[in-house]
Amino acid sequence: MCGIVGYVGHRDSQSILIEGLKKLEYRGYDSAGIAVYTGKGMEVRKAKGRLAVLEGQLKEKPIAGSVGIGHTRWATHGKPTENNAHPHASGKVAVVHNGIIENYAALRKMLKMQGHTFTSETDTEVLAHLIEAAYDGKLEDAVIDALNLVEGTYGIAVISSKDPDKIVCARKGSPLLIGLGENEYYVASDVAAILQHTRQVVYLDDGEMGVLTKNGYEVLDLNARRIKKGVSRIDWSLDEIEKGGYDHFMLKEIFEQPNTIFETMRGRLVAEEGFSKLGGLNLSKEELLSFDQVVITACGTSWHSALIGEMYIEELARIRTEVEYASEFRYRNPIVNDKTLCVVVSQSGETADTLAAMREAKQRGAKTLGLVNVVGSTIAREDHGGIYLHAGPEIGVASTKAFTSQVIALALLTLKLARLRTMSVLKGREVAEAMLALPQQVQQILEGASEIEKIAERFKNASNFLYLGRGYNFPVALEGALKLKEISYIHAEGYPAAEMKHGPIALIDEEMPVVFVAPHDAVFEKVVSNIQEVKARGGKVICITSQEEPVLDGLIDFELRVPQTVDMLYPVLTVIPLQLLAYYIAVKRGLNVDQPRNLAKSVTVE
Ligand code: AGP
Helix, strand or coil, rough: CCCEEEEECCHHHHHHHHHHHHHHHHCCCCCCCEEEECCCEEEEEEEEHHHHHHHHHHHHCCCCCCEEEEEEEEECCCCCCCCCCEEEECCCCCEEEEEEECCCHHHHHHHCCCCCCCCCCCCCCCHHHHHHHHCCCCHHHHHHHHCCCCCCCCEEEEEECCCCCEEEEEEEEEECCCEEECCCCCEEEEEHHHCCCCCEECCCCCCCCEEHHHHHHHEECCCCCCCCCEEEEECCCCCCHCCCCCCCCCHHHHHHHHHHHHHHHHEECCCEEEEEECCCCCCCCHHHHHCEEEEEEEHHHHHHHHHHHHHHHHHHHHCCCEEHHHHHHHCCCCCCCCCEEEEEEECCCCCCCHHHHHHHHHHHCCCEEEEEECCCCCHHHCCCCEECCCCCCCCCCCCHHHHHHHHHHHHHHHHHHHHHCCCCHHHHHHHHHHHHHHHHHHHHCCCCHHHHHHHHHHCCCCCCCEEEEEEHHHHHHHHHHHHHHHHCCEEEHHHHHHHHHCCHHHCCCCEEEEEEEEECCCHHHHHHHHHHHHHHHCCCCEEEEECCCHHCCCCEEEEECCCCCHHHHHHHHHHHHHHHHHHHHHHHHHCCCCCCCCCCCCCCCC
């Protein structure tokens, strides 16, 4: 989950590369580097730490040249050091890489026998040596020869002073696209890096490579055969990838949710008829009725929304549903066949485990539906059909608006499946009308953010947190705990409230803050007894409620109120205070909320 950018054209490449890398830093930010062809030779500059370090060095000693590649790293092989940073060069070849070369040790041994010397601990460096060793006049031919020896995943960009004014890029497993300009071309891991220059892009698929010069580009396969590719237009605006006056992308994205929740529903709810219209499913009515099993697979926050989707589909559409960690599912021998609908949930659409799980389900005969936010991402291009979230770019590493939009998309899919089966128009209408009220209700909660900030001030120095919920709100407890862990580095656990008695209750003392997600739904009474158990052991109770609860008097220390809705939709409301609580605690601990340590926005390696 590194970030790659490249430029070939008539303008100075250094600033284009650095500005592009700034937009990719959410993918990895432990070191960075660029390589530029200066007209006389190739210059490589690398630095450990955030991009700003490299940018500072380049301000002092800039590199002039109109062909260059850049990289921001999330270390997999070799610690974050200047030496291990990309680009890796060998002779007159420089390479930037996103992915993992699985057979790098064997290749390294072979190259050492041929007299090559290695300067880094990385897997990537073998690529530079392989290409240099294979070079015989055309860079793309040398890259093809090298890649045919490689096992693993890659998104790469390569330049060489032997074949200047050219970038060769290739993809297998890691996202890569080509940006089209007037006599200038770009390569990038993500459109955000080049959006200020072009909206015309060509997405590379696995096994494809691009050859870019300032006069044009071509796409080849790894047998050097030309491939005709479509050009896509990107609709995202530049503003959408800026902070818009907020201190952090995460806060901006939390406050965008009244709009993004509406955007996920826009034109997809027929409230009067109580059903949903989903044009991208690419499944006939007969096919939608033929499924006797739904498997939902995902990772991280997306896995939490999947748990809510499972309850929706089982309870309203009455179809047996399983939720699977994608990283486990891909190596298990799951019972999946052509009667299985496999729903794949992923904000980025590039998470390696989720992509592999989808491919596994596909080859077992399942129909796959991608619930994805990034248009044109690999999962979206390889699934049978899907539902785009339309939540706009999510740049903060801690996912927020994508979660609420995923829950909405799962509710829309459930309405589709349920109204085709046994759900009445009245029930469908009740759910649809409650969904349409959510944007305004979320706005109401956001207006109370300052109350949440006060609670954050109280608990900013806590060393542990427990989050508890029941039914639809158990996954929200998991999500609240994940948000806090990700950005504040406080150890936190989410649990089904009743499970607490079977162990975690031993953790409770005066120091332990316990967050209860307890709107007044069908299991509220049961949650009250769990709150009593915690209070009896001195725990500090923060409680999310949806109405006056006299029964909670004297039992809770802090109360956060959300508006009332139908039971199944409370997760969209109750998660908001938990997102803000985690955000404010992290800010008060002086941490980098948008780029938390050790994390990256989309995990494109296994
Ligand atoms: C969530 O805040 C994290 N960034 C992470 O758990 C994320 O949800 C997970 O990596 C899945 O990403 P995806 O939705 O892009 O597939």
